[in-house]
Amino acid sequence: MLPKRLNLKRTRASELYYEERNPSPLELVWLNFRANPLAMAGFYFLGFLGFISLFAPWVAPFGANEQFTEALSLPPAWSDDGDLRFLLGTDMLGRDMLSRLLHGAQLTFGVPLLVVLISAVIGIGLGVAAAVSVGVKSSSLKHFLDVLFSIPSLLLALIIVAIIGPGLLNAVIAIGLVMIPQFLHITRNAVVDELPKDYVVASKLNGVSTLYLLSAVIFPNIVSVLVVSFTLALSAAILDIAALGFLGLGAQAPAPEWGAMLAQSLEVSYNSPWVMALPGLALFLTLMSVNIVGEALRSALQQQRETT
């Protein structure tokens, strides 16, 4: 920890004296995070997924639903019966697995990322507003909400889907609606925990406006908590949307969403196991990267708390 901080001292020749620059809490976490090679691998994988989600139509060799009737259920290219045109084989309808997986990244990774981002913005905004305006600091409210939020997100999403009907868009709306109160709750708790601290009181005594107090004084100190809860929410959202797709309540049949692809592979999993293995493996790697990044962030956060 200590040597890294020394590195941060700006030693420019033009400066008359060496000013010690204190890195912000988020920067400290990032420095800790970068020291973890596994976490960086996960981070790069997520970056790769982000790239694929944006540019899949240009990267993928074929369209997601393009059928090759002469090449049904071909195994991956490295086996004896494989065709080099279809690197990861084809499914029972003769669609290229690699292209479907690449197109599916948008639905299985891009869409949940977007949903969690939107619900995080709304939830955090409301949470801050609730922390400042509602004066109830009673911990009974907190315990009550803790119990209420113990109902799993998938169950709530299922009920919302039952009300508004199945489909990818509705599943996305359901997940978003479930995530917003959770962000609200976490943000409110974090802000309420910070409010009585000395540095906040000092700023208040300086006469800063509420907006400044929240954005420049409190926010930098709670942002790390929010980042960690963001990764948790992202992991849950990816899993829930894939699970809804798997149950046939999210993305519908021809869509290359990985959960829906797994559901379609149920019947052919014995004869062409790669149709089942590949989407699951992609989902597994995605979730693992999100979890590793989240875990590394959490431990970086803990180290930062212990050293300061």
Added chain:
Amino acid sequence: MNRVFARQLSLLLITLFLLSVFTFSLSYWFPGNPVTNSSGVSTEHPLFTEIAEARGFQSHIGHQYIAYLQHLFQGDWGLSLQDNTPIWQEFKLRFPATLELAILAMAFALLFGPPLGFIAAIYHRRFADHVITSFSLSGYSIPVFWLAQLSILVFALVLGWVPIAGQINPLFDIVPVTGSIFIDIFLSDSPYRAAALLNALQHMLLPMLVLASTPLVLLTRLTRSAAIDVLKQKYVKGAYARGLSRSEVFFRHVMPNAMQPVLRQMGSAFNLLITNVLIIELIFSWPGIGSWLVRSIFERDYPVIQGGLFILATLILFANIMMNLVHAWRYPQVRQEFYAS
């Protein structure tokens, strides 16, 4: 402790009240007629007006809610829209099946999760720790439906060790009395009870293991990090300094203190398990609440969705409150937190 008990009980009652208001309002939110949505009787049914009256639909909404509660407590949960069977009867058979699976899986996770975590903590940053950590990290990220598919493919289809799905081979002709397959076998007068029990165990093995996997790795991770924290404490060093043996230090000082934060998260392990029950039961055709609820969403069977949601949410709330109580009972320092002010 009494104060904690009263607090948690009132918490349970308030959340249950809110839950019942929510499930009641679902019959308005679902598409279609609210009377049909809550009772399962279509508008063409000859007794429709009587049933609507019994459920208070001629009167204001407060009256309707009270009528809903009355029906709920009397066990009149309406009829299923698919096959017109009373939901309460169906529920009585399905709930024990789910509970049986969930309890066995939770017991399995509790039996193996914390010990693995302790082993990893004792051998911190050594080989055993790395193995357990990577195993738990991958187990935490594996989507449960994929794990179920893979295990069916490997253990049921390729190796043929266990049956693919279901609760028991139907040839055994066990009459479902309670819904819980083990109790049913015990109650039946079939001459092949031992064989039936073996068959039921084989059917149970795969869903139970897949269901246990997620809570198991969660408990392993929690225990590992908690035990690493405790092992750093000065009282552990002090215990060694007083000349206590390794096992004495471990069982008397490390283990009880490390289990405190683990017990706090036990509720979330159970929630994970219930989430996975929904998916696992569908894949393994287990006749429980989870597959019933998911299938009723496909079929737009609104009375069943209402009932199933109420049961699962109640189960989760109840389990969480119980965990809180056990936590406060075993660890006095936690009570302070629950007293609140």
